[in-house]
Amino acid sequence: MRDREEGPQLNLLQRFSDAFLKDINLGVLLISMDFTLADVSDRATQILGMDREHILNKSLDEIFATVPSQHKLVQRTVLHGAVVRNHAVSWTNNMERFELLLDSNVLKDSQGNIVGAYVIFKDVTNMRSLEEMVQRSDRLAMIGQIAAGTAHEIRNPLTSIKGFLQVLRRTFELQGMNKEQSYTEVMLEEINRINELVNEFLLLSKPKHVSYERIDVTEVLRGILPIINNEAILYSVHLQYEASSHLPEVIADRELLKQVFLNICKNGIEAMSDGGMLTISEKVDIVDRNVCIDIHDTGSGIPMFVIDKIFDPFFTTKDTGTGLGLSVCQRIIHDMGGTIRVSSKGFGTTFTISIPYA
Ligand SMILES: Nc1ncnc2c1ncn2[C@@H]1O[C@H](COP(=O)(O)OP(=O)(O)OP(=O)(O)O)[C@@H](O)[C@H]1O
Ligand SMILES: [Mg+2]
Incomplete structure (x- = not known):
């Protein structure tokens, strides 16, 4: 007591x-x-x-x-x-x-x-995700450095191989050696693929000719809609674009911005192998002064144990994927001072690209 x-x-x-x-x-x-x-x-x-x-x-x-x-x-x-x-x-x-x-x-x-x-x-979820972001950007910076060096070293020999192959192709053509000529064509195509990969690599390191200007996001999206639609048709996917009137302009590189939208839309379409709906919508976040673009698909969604890795270079779940798409997007948007967030709860996935407005 x-x-x-x-x-x-x-x-x-x-x-x-x-x-x-x-x-x-x-x-x-x-x-x-x-x-x-x-x-x-x-x-x-x-x-x-x-x-x-x-x-x-x-x-x-x-x-x-x-x-x-x-x-x-x-x-x-x-x-x-x-x-x-x-x-x-x-x-x-x-x-x-x-x-x-x-x-x-x-x-x-x-x-x-x-x-x-x-x-x-x-x-401590918020703290942990900050920590992960820092780690990720460290890792990206390192990969970028390695990529820049390697890409350069790959490109130079490729250029001379390509040059000599073109000479060979011409010779085969002149001598009517059709089989040999078709071989050289295959080789040239493969070299072009390596070149494209190397270009993506270089983007990872530091985009070279970046030109920032005031950009109307709606106009950029309208411009690439036909390309996205072509891809969508291949997968029997419906495309829906909900433009918002009078979005403030953002400061960005037009070509890089296109690349980000195309990459993320392509991922969304690829996630809907049985068809579905890809919805692109825009809104303004007045509090954080961002233009936000949501790209939503009704696809398979991203499992919890995968979602942390999707922005890592070379992470892919696709047979023919390079796994560079999202890490390049992340780099580009990061350099513009923006963010890419992903949410995949239950059915489908939404990527939200936020870019600060001018
Ligand atoms: N909308 C989505 N729905 C489901 N999974 C997705 C989606 N977007 C990305 N992913 C997952 O993230 C991974 C990484 O995407 P990322 O674009 O970086 O590479 P990739 O698409 O596999 O290859 P690449 O872009 O080079 O063709 C994909 O392999 C996929 O597993
Ligand atoms: Mg991709």
């Missing part, structure tokens, strides 16, 4: 712990000795996507039964005194991914006997 004097103090502690579980922006799990959940904070129930009534006093084995062990927020060892500090865990709830930082420890009574344990976690 507690002394009378401890009354008000206890009251204050009780109030604090109540407030802690209700208001504070932290996930808290209190665990009893029998590995059941004794209490849980409101924020934890939100992140976990579980009802308090459903999980209170339930065994944690049962609560996390469907979760792979590396994503479990509570391990049984916590009751054996295993202390955890700043442990990073990813948690997925209803297709939304949370990056959590987790602390846990035991609770002891005055004799030092373990009577339970607690787990406290903080949602």
Whole structure:
């Protein structure tokens, strides 16, 4: 029994712990000795996507039964005194991914006997994605440097091979050696493919002849609509363009901007092998002063475990893909001071390209 004097103090502690579980922006799990959940904070129930009534006093084995062990927020060892500090865990709830930082420890009574344990976690999703962006742009910069050097070294010999092949082709033609002439044609086509790849490589490093000017995004999109439509027809995809009137102008390189839209539309179309709808729409974000272009497809969507990688150079899930498309787009938009975001929840995918307006 507690002394009378401890009354008000206890009251204050009780109030604090109540407030802690209700208001504070932290996930808290209190665990009893029998590995059941004794209490849980409101924020934890939100992140976990579980009802308090459903999980209170339930065994944690049962609560996390469907979760792979590396994503479990509570391990049984916590009751054996295993202390955890700043442990990073990813948690997925209803297709939304949370990056959590987790602390846990035991609770002891005055004799030092373990009577339970607690787990406290903080949602650091935004911080983590910033960190990833920094890492990604570091990696891109490095790949860019290597690419620039390599591309240059590949191009020079290619030019002379191409030159001599053209001479050979002409000779074969003059001598009526049709078979040999057709071989040289195949070789020249293949060389052109290598050249195109090298060009993309060079774009990754630093676009060479960038000319920034005031650009009307609607006009750029209208200009490339026929090209996108041609591609769409091949895949039985319907194309819909929702232009918005009076978009503010952006400062960008026209050709590069076209390339970004084409790449992302092409990806969308390629994701709809059984047909579907590609929708391009525009809006203005007055708060952040951006022009935003949404490119939405009704395709297969992007699995959670893939979505982090799609902007990495050479990441592809396609047999004939180079995996450079999105990393080049990212580079181009990044250089304009904009961002590309992707959301793929449930059905289809939306890429949002935001570019600051003039
Ligand atoms: N709209 C989309 N729907 C589904 N998956 C997509 C979509 N856009 C991109 N992806 C995924 O991202 C990966 C990387 O795309 P990226 O454009 O960088 O390369 P790629 O399309 O595979 O190759 P390339 O662009 O060189 O032809 C794709 O292989 C695909 O798995
Ligand atoms: Mg692509």
